[in-house]
Amino acid sequence: MNTYDPDTQLVKELALINVRELGGMPLAGGKTFRKGIFLRSGSPEWLTKEQVNEVKDYGVKTVIDLRGEAEVAQSPNPFAKDPDVTFYNIPLLNGNPNNTRDETMEYIRTHTLGDYYVIIAEEMGDRLVKIMRILLNSDGLLLFHCQHGKDRTGVVAALLYLICGASRENIISNYKVSYEYIKDFLAPLIRRVPEDIRHAFRSDASNMEKFLGYLDSKWDGSAVNLLTANGLTHDEINALKAKCIEG
Numbered sequence: 001m002n003t004y005d006p007d008t009q010l011v012k013e014l015a016l017i018n019v020r021e022l023g024g025m026p027l028a029g030g031k032t033f034r035k036g037i038f039l040r041s042g043s044p045e046w047l048t049k050e051q052v053n054e055v056k057d058y059g060v061k062t063v064i065d066l067r068g069e070a071e072v073a074q075s076p077n078p079f080a081k082d083p084d085v086t087f088y089n090i091p092l093l094n095g096n097p098n099n100t101r102d103e104t105m106e107y108i109r110t111h112t113l114g115d116y117y118v119i120i121a122e123e124m125g126d127r128l129v130k131i132m133r134i135l136l137n138s139d140g141l142l143l144f145h146c147q148h149g150k151d152r153t154g155v156v157a158a159l160l161y162l163i164c165g166a167s168r169e170n171i172i173s174n175y176k177v178s179y180e181y182i183k184d185f186l187a188p189l190i191r192r193v194p195e196d197i198r199h200a201f202r203s204d205a206s207n208m209e210k211f212l213g214y215l216d217s218k219w220d221g222s223a224v225n226l227l228t229a230n231g232l233t234h235d236e237i238n239a240l241k242a243k244c245i246e247g
Contacts, residue, residue, distance in 0.1 A: 004170045006177045014058060015051040017042035018149035018181045022157060025174065028165035031247040038135065038142050038244075040157055042149035042182065043067065045075040052078050061140030062086045064131060066152040070096035088134060090127050092120050092152040097200075109197050114210025117155050121214065125230030131156055132232055136240045148186065150178030150203045158208065162223035163237060164244050168212055178203040 009020040019042070023035025039060065047055070063079040065072060068091040072080075079085045095104025108116055121128070135142060146152035154175045161171050179186075179202045186201050193201075212221075219225040224237055 006174050014055055017185055018178055025166050031245050034244055034246040040153045041145045043147050044078055047078055056084055059141035060143045062138040062142040064144040065089045066092045066146040068093040090131055108200050114207035117211040118214045120155055129230045129232045148182055159223045164241055172205050172208045175208040176203050176205040
């Protein structure tokens with residue numbers, strides 16, 4: 001019987017939006033994703049100095065910001081110049097989601113988010129590999145985030161879970177709860193944008209289903225095949241699995 005509950009991964013001690021522990025995810029063979037190594041969240045741009053210190057006190061030593069250059073320029077990351085944190089900015093969006101007339105946002109206006117996740121895999125495989133290498137080689141607790149912690153963050157989490165043997169059902173469950181966790185935060189933002197772009201604020205299960213379907217059609221259903229085709233080695237994959245899997 002599947003007893004996975006995404007709510008058990010919420011980290012309520014921190015002021016970050018949509019912040020969750022990756023650990024606790026059930027994996028194949030009765031194993032579990034290890035706790036205490038990776039967190040995911042929305043952007044920390046709103047954190048006060050005290051709240052930044054709380055994140056560091058929680059154990060975060062490394063931060064990966066998945067936002068695009070325009071996003072980071074408009075809303076700087078408080079960890080970018082923090083001497084206590086190793087910081088990376090690896091954009092998984094080339095456009096600017098704060099500009100609804102941006103070319104990328106025009107694409108999302110007429111396509112699903114799942115279609116954009118496929119673009120990440122097709123056009124940014126080298127960046128995904130770089131992210132996986134940082135996840136592998138980081139010490140202490142690592143936080144990766146995008147703007148709201150659901151799309152770019154969701155793709156990275158899904159690939160990591162697939163590598164480690166999580167079920168697709170649970171990966172979709174882990175993805176689709178994001179909107180429920182942040183809908184109150186997003187409500188005023190949604191009201192300010194045109195109706196045809198509002199779907200981009202949700203986390204419909206169909207988006208992750210489309211991404212997984214893409215992996216099926218092009219990569220034989222394997223995140224490992226996608227990542228090794230872009231330069232990650234099998235030794236690195238095995239080391240990442242050893243880091244993440246317990247039990």
